[in-house]
Amino acid sequence: MSKFLEVENLNVSFPTEDGLVQATNEVSYSVGLGETLAIVGESGSGKSVSNLAVMGLHNAGSTNISGHAWLDLPSGRVDLISAKPEELRALRGKEMAMIFQDPMSALHPFFTVGKQIAEAWHLHNTGSKRAGLARAVEMLDLVGIPDASKRVNDFPHQFSGGMRQRVMIAMSLINNPSLLIADEPTTALDVTVQSQILQLIKDLQKEFNMAVIMITHDLGVVAEVADRVCVMYAGKIVETGGIDDIFYQSVHPYTRGLLASLPRLEQSSLGHRLLAIPGTPPSLINLPNGCSFAPRCAFAEHVGSGLCTSTTPKLELKREDQWARCHLGASDVSRISQLQIGATING
Amino acid sequence: MAENILEVNNLKMHFEGKRGFSFGSETPVVKAVDGVTFNVKVGESVGLVGESGCGKTTVGRTVMKLYEPTSGEIIFQGQDISKLKPRAMKKYRSSMQMIFQDPFSSLNPRHTVGSIIESSFVIHGITPEGGVKEAVRGLLAKVGLNPEHINRFPHEFSGGQRQRIGIARALALNPKFIVADEPVSALDVSIQAQIVNLLDDLQKEFGIAFLFIAHDLSVVQHISDRVIVMYLGKIMEMAPTFDLFLKPRHPYTKALLSAVPVPDPKIGRAREKILLQGDLPSPANPPKGCVFNTRCWKAQDLCRTTVPEVLEIAPSHSLACHFPE
Ligand SMILES: Nc1ncnc2c1ncn2[C@@H]1O[C@H](COP(=O)(O)OP(=O)(O)OP(=O)(O)O)[C@@H](O)[C@H]1O
Ligand SMILES: Nc1ncnc2c1ncn2[C@@H]1O[C@H](COP(=O)(O)OP(=O)(O)OP(=O)(O)O)[C@@H](O)[C@H]1O
Ligand code: SF4
Ligand code: SF4
Ligand SMILES: [Mg+2]
Ligand SMILES: [Mg+2]
Numbered sequence: 001m002s003k004f005l006e007v008e009n010l011n012v013s014f015p016t017e018d019g020l021v022q023a024t025n026e027v028s029y030s031v032g033l034g035e036t037l038a039i040v041g042e043s044g045s046g047k048s049v050s051n052l053a054v055m056g057l058h059n060a061g062s063t064n065i066s067g068h069a070w071l072d073l074p075s076g077r078v079d080l081i082s083a084k085p086e087e088l089r090a091l092r093g094k095e096m097a098m099i100f101q102d103p104m105s106a107l108h109p110f111f112t113v114g115k116q117i118a119e120a121w122h123l124h125n126t127g128s129k130r131a132g133l134a135r136a137v138e139m140l141d142l143v144g145i146p147d148a149s150k151r152v153n154d155f156p157h158q159f160s161g162g163m164r165q166r167v168m169i170a171m172s173l174i175n176n177p178s179l180l181i182a183d184e185p186t187t188a189l190d191v192t193v194q195s196q197i198l199q200l201i202k203d204l205q206k207e208f209n210m211a212v213i214m215i216t217h218d219l220g221v222v223a224e225v226a227d228r229v230c231v232m233y234a235g236k237i238v239e240t241g242g243i244d245d246i247f248y249q250s251v252h253p254y255t256r257g258l259l260a261s262l263p264r265l266e267q268s269s270l271g272h273r274l275l276a277i278p279g280t281p282p283s284l285i286n287l288p289n290g291c292s293f294a295p296r297c298a299f300a301e302h303v304g305s306g307l308c309t310s311t312t313p314k315l316e317l318k319r320e321d322q323w324a325r326c327h328l329g330a331s332d333v334s335r336i337s338q339l340q341i342g343a344t345i346n347g
Numbered sequence: 348m349a350e351n352i353l354e355v356n357n358l359k360m361h362f363e364g365k366r367g368f369s370f371g372s373e374t375p376v377v378k379a380v381d382g383v384t385f386n387v388k389v390g391e392s393v394g395l396v397g398e399s400g401c402g403k404t405t406v407g408r409t410v411m412k413l414y415e416p417t418s419g420e421i422i423f424q425g426q427d428i429s430k431l432k433p434r435a436m437k438k439y440r441s442s443m444q445m446i447f448q449d450p451f452s453s454l455n456p457r458h459t460v461g462s463i464i465e466s467s468f469v470i471h472g473i474t475p476e477g478g479v480k481e482a483v484r485g486l487l488a489k490v491g492l493n494p495e496h497i498n499r500f501p502h503e504f505s506g507g508q509r510q511r512i513g514i515a516r517a518l519a520l521n522p523k524f525i526v527a528d529e530p531v532s533a534l535d536v537s538i539q540a541q542i543v544n545l546l547d548d549l550q551k552e553f554g555i556a557f558l559f560i561a562h563d564l565s566v567v568q569h570i571s572d573r574v575i576v577m578y579l580g581k582i583m584e585m586a587p588t589f590d591l592f593l594k595p596r597h598p599y600t601k602a603l604l605s606a607v608p609v610p611d612p613k614i615g616r617a618r619e620k621i622l623l624q625g626d627l628p629s630p631a632n633p634p635k636g637c638v639f640n641t642r643c644w645k646a647q648d649l650c651r652t653t654v655p656e657v658l659e660i661a662p663s664h665s666l667a668c669h670f671p672e
Pocket of ligand 2: 377403631
């Protein structure tokens with residue numbers, strides 16, 4: 001059975017004055033109805049760029065895109081990458097929707113939220129103004145805005161950050177899309193509000209059996225919402241697998257490094273040094289030869305004949321349903337980790 | 348028992364609001380910091396946490412005397428500095444320093460790293476032993492930067508490296524106390540740990556006292572001996588780190604801790620979350636009584652009328668709540 005969205009070998013690059021920015025490189029991922037895929041990675045790793053390509057939101061003139069993004073519609077499979085702009089317009093909002101970190105930038109300051117939400121409905125439905133507004137109230141109510149029938153007449157600045165994100169969710173879901181892409185939807189919010197919004201997305205997903213892609217840099221958020229995870233580094237997916245596999249038996253040294261570097265609330269990490277990953281991510285204009293993570297990787301020296309700095313690893317199946325872009329096998333990685341932990345403890 | 352390097356008593360910092368549409372002469376006042384009392388001991392690291400707008404930065408900036416406090420005492424090394432004028436403040440400036448969240452905007456883009464750090468010495472008319480250049484090189488090495496890069500400009504460094512420059516600048520005059528305002532919030536996950544470790548090392552090595560401001564509780568837990576939790580300009584709870592995280596007594600602390608997403612799916616699935624209703628009220632118009640009462644699941648009539656006092660319930664553990672956990 002095919003998944004609702006299947007992204008295949010997506011490459012997005014931007015020609016700039018300094019050179020070609022290879023923002024995503026052979027990126028493939030998929031998400032099924034009712035499933036949540038988290039895409040996690042550091043700033044600039046290509047999370048937004050890949051999903052903007054799926055939504056057809058890149059500027060065609062200044063962006064090179066290749067690859068496929070199949071949407072499995074009842075009427076047949078559609079490739080979003082080669083689709084015409086008017087086809088995409090018909091699908092956006094109706095079959096797929098995206099919300100962003102900063103809801104204020106997506107809302108018009110001079111129109112009431114009701115008008116803006118209704119507008120999203122009118123794009124794909126024929127009906128009276130009154131019907132549109134009634135639908136807007138229904139949606140505001142659904143996303144937990146108290147007093148929806150009154151608040152529908154308010155302007156965006158009259159809402160708090162968390163409520164604006166609720167408004168965005170209401171607007172993006174008004175036509176019952178089957179795919180919701182949420183790009184750092186809670187990054188600008190406080191933790192107590194963040195947990196409300198994450199819960200809301202989970203509840204709505206269940207109610208409407210949506211496919212959800214959650215883009216985040218926060219492994220805590222990933223742990224909380226995801227069924228499956230893609231870890232991105234320097235424009236590539238370096239590891240992908242089920243949630244528990246990624247958190248408890250990750251194979252890629254970068255994933256392991258990230259998890260080890262986190263200060264944790266639950267265990268008493270008081271007095272322990274964090275295990276930081278040395279160095280910084282590479283420039284996308286001038287990627288290192290071989291594995292992009294090699295300059296920072298503590299495992300590279302265990303790989304023979306300079307392979308890591310000469311040959312780019314492919315995304316390979318390492319364990320059942322778990323892929324990693326690394327020359328090492330799963331058993332090598334856990335063996336070397338043991339060695340390294342031993343070395344740290346013994347000084 | 349170690350003595351205090353800083354003692355803050357009933358500190359208030361109220362900002363005059365903009366003259367809005369309101370009639371009459373009344374202008375809305377933002378009570379950004381509204382009567383906070385705490386201390387920082389010599390060499391101690393105190394974390395300050397709370398949600399956006401609760402007054403963390405304002406506490407930090409007021410303690411540094413970057414703002415003129417509305418009222419209250421700021422006793423630094425035994426001397427009340429709250430009313431000192433800038434000139435009289437000068438002799439304290441070298442012992443107290445600040446590190447900012449945004450390493451990009453806090454460094455002058457037209458100055459080399461060397462001259463940015465040098466300026467700390469110049470402003471205070473101090474000539475370090477062995478000369479300024481040597482001292483700057485030493486500082487760069489201390490924060491993990493290549494001393495050869497002394498003539499580079501801020502934009503030639505990554506975010507984490509720029510934060511190191513900010514730290515080097517703060518260390519120049521051997522401060523005894525540093526306010527670090529969200530020093531790792533703007534950094535990537537893999538870089539945060541590097542900076543946290545660096546601050547950790549510096550604190551231990553030089554016995555610098557820290558007021559460590561952050562909204563990320565896991566970072567605070569890692570770096571602080573004691574933690575202060577603020578909400579809408581007031582202190583809700585204050586306790587040794589271990590006690591606060593293990594057994595929070597204030598409902599707000601409990602909710603805050605429970606809202607932090609943990610990077611461990613099994614623990615996440617097993618634990619029960621407290622979902623607070625509603626949003627943060629505006630600090631220009633805080634609720635009467637306990638400021639947390641509009642979102643607190645334990646609120647009763649008393650909470651809506653009477654402000655709970657901050658009481659010490661155990662050694663070094665105090666909180667402001669009528670009905671603690
Ligand atoms: N229009 C553009 N022109 C040139 N470079 C671009 C453009 N859009 C994005 N990039 C570059 O592509 C890379 C990937 O960007 P992307 O926005 O996908 O990162 P991200 O993983 O979403 O990061 P963040 O966590 O910061 O949002 C970055 O290096 C970015 O600078
Ligand atoms: N210079 C100022 N003039 C007027 N109001 C101010 C000023 N500085 C801060 N405030 C207000 O005081 C309150 C507390 O702000 P502060 O920056 O101290 O919060 P914070 O806890 O540091 O928040 P954040 O986590 O967002 O940094 C906010 O409502 C803010 O808008
Ligand atoms: S391929 Fe080599 S450098 Fe890359 S992650 Fe694997 S071990 Fe490290
Ligand atoms: S005083 Fe009342 S409202 Fe405030 S935290 Fe305690 S129980 Fe809640
Ligand atoms: Mg992004
Ligand atoms: Mg602040």
